[in-house]
Structures are given as structure tokens and as C-alpha cells.
Amino acid sequence: MNKTFQKSKVTTISSAHFIHDIFSSFLAPLLPLIIEKLNLNLSMVAFLDIVRRIPALFNPLLGLMAEKTNVKYFVILTPMVTAISMSLIGLAPSYFILVLLLFISGISSALFHIPSPTMIKQASGKETGRGMSYFMVGGELARTLGPILITASVSWWGIENSYRLMPIGIVASIVLFFKFRNFTTHIKAKKIEKGDVKSLLKEHKNFFTFLSLFVLFNATLKSALSLYLPVYLVNNGASLWYAGIALSVLQFFGVVGVFFSGRYSDKFGRYKILLLSSLGSVALMGLFLYTQSIIFLGILGLFVFAPSPVLMALVQDTDSAMPTFMHSVYMGINFGLGSLVVLGIGYLGDNLGLNETFVICNVLGFGTFFVTLFMLKPILRK
DSSP states (O other): OOOSOOHHHHHHHHHHHHHHHHHHTTHHHHHHHHHHHHTOOHHHHHHHHHHHHGGGGGHHHHHHHHHHSOTHHHHHHHHHHHHHHHHTGGGOOSHHHHHHHHHHHHHHHHHHHTTHHHHHHHHHTTOHHHHHHHHHHHHHHHHHHHHHHHHHHHHHHOGGGGGGGHHHHHHHHHHHHHHHTTOOOSOOOOOOOTTHHHHHHHHTHHHHHHHHHHHHHHHHHHHHHHHHHHHHHHHTTOOHHHHHHHHHHHHHHHHHHHHHHHHHHHHHOHHHHHHHHHHHHHHHHHHHHHHOOHHHHHHHHHHHSTHHHHHHHHHHHTOOSOHHHHHHHHHHHHHHHHHHHHHHHHHHHHHHOHHHHHHHHHHHHTHHHHHIIIIIHHHHHO
16 A cells, blocks of 8 residues: 555545535525525425435445445546536425435435545545545535535526536536546455454444544534524525625635644644534634624634544544445444434424524534543543
């Protein structure tokens, strides 16, 4: 295995992440208009995001499949599939069609996100955290530009003409085919022996328990902001443009956060970076809710998204013989628990109001600090 950081390979995969996720980010900015068009409540909105996450329940199975197949074709094709499905949501004439389109995009997203981090690890050599930062920058930058792109599209053409953005994803997959067709990694198809999966899960039981608890508490902040922020701001008197810009500001600073968190976790340790991001997220969320200042919202982005590349690096640090499967389990945990949190936020938002619900999410977010403080160090010592 090459132990040097192969920047060209890492940036290629990270660029594919950017292209894919720019379309995945369309739902949140469009929610105020979709709610009005289809007369939805927040619980129905929560189910929309859950539908996108349902394929993640099958992540371990997809991970086993990816261990045996040429994973680069997932990375090539999924930007096109996601672009087509997400560009059509503005045209959806009914809630059922909207759910169907989001479910297709969820399958595509799962197929992209399972193998790509393993490819990043193989191309990063000894600097796994740095590689994961590059990868997550692609995703967070997409979620920065995506709201601006779809908001501009709606302003120019109307919500039902957002399909005009579709060719971007189609062309991207064509370009990626020529870019990736000779792309090779160290990932080799292997025969999965009976009992390998059970043995691996038993060996890393404490690690996955920590991941589950951290993801659960962190999702109370990330899900509230990533999905409901535009609705929250519009409900408090903001315009759709301001809400879209605010989401982009949050995501832009998220780009900066994930870029440095993975790199610094290589230097200072995963444990310290997770503690810092946990405390910073809770403190800045509280300041944003109290002041409604976009300045605090931006700084919040530095911290709330920072754990992502660190957690992904921790998964790859386990040095398992089945790295893609290990990541698929993490993704299953991430999206599965995130779905429950989204549903809970939607339910509380309908019954208590989003303002009160965001305060509850802020309090629960403090759980990430205690989980890291009391659970991670013993795991790292092993």
C-alpha cells in the first residue's frame, strides 16, 4: 500500500462528492415552498427526510456488496441519478411522487457514500484525517452552494422549472466516467467467510456504541439546522432569499470546519478535536438562538460539522480487514439515528413550535461532550 498522500486521487473523489451532494442539498431550501404548495405539516416534512435515509438501513448489505465489486462505478453513476431525481422535486404534483423521488435519491446517495471514503483512505496513505477533510469539504461546499443555486433557479424560473438544472449532473457523470475509467485503488475483491461479519461486529462493539451515542446527540443539532433552518427563519419573518443565504453561510463555515478538523485530528488527536467541536457547537447554537445573528450562525458551522471527518477517520483507524463494510455500518448508524432525530424534531415542531424545539435540540447536543469524555479514551487506549 502506498503510504504517501496522493492529492490528485483524493481531490478527484472529493470533487465527485461535491457534484453529487450539490443536488442532495436542494430539499431544505425548497421546503417553505413545498409546504405551501402541498399543504404539509412538519411531521410530513420529517418523513420526507426519513424517506431519503431509508436506504441507509441496508448500508451493511451494500457495504458487503461493495467489498466484492468495482466500487468506482457507484461514484461515476450516482451524481446523474441524484441530479435527475432531486431536480424533479419542484415538479412533483403530489406528496406520493415527492416521496418516490426522494427515495430514489436516497438509494443513489447510499451507493455513493459507502465506497468513496474507503477509496479516500487508500489514496491518503498515513494522513487519513487529511484525506477525510478533503472529502468532507466537497460535501459541505456542495451544501453551501446548493441552496444558492436552487434559490436562484426558483427566482429565475419558478419552482416547477428546477428540472433545468438536471443536465449539470448528467454531464458530470459523463466527465467522471472518462476521469475514473482508468482509476485504480488498492481495494481488492475478497471472499467474505462465514462468521467474518459477526466477529467484526463483536470485536468493535464498544466502538460502535460510542459512535451511535455521539451521532444521536450530534444529530439533534445538525438535523435541526440542515433541514429545518430555512423553515425556522421564514416562520420568524425572514424572506426565502435570506433563509437560503443563511443556510449557505452555515454550510460555508462548515466547509472550513471539516477542512481543518480532520487535519488537526491527525496532529492533535481525534479525542481533543471531538471535545472541542462538542463544546463549541452547544455554545454557538445557544448564542444564535438568543441573538438570531447570522454571525453566530456562521461560527456555529465551524463546530457543528467538524466531527464528520474525525469520526470517519476513527472508523478507518480501526484498520479492519473489511474497511468498506466498517464504513457502511457507520453510515447505517449515522443515517438511521439521524432519521429518528428528524422525525422527533418534526413532531416537537408541530406540537411545541420550532423555536422551543431548537432550544431542546441545543440542550440535547451537550450529550456529545459527555459521550466523548467518558467513552472514547478507553477505546483509543486499546
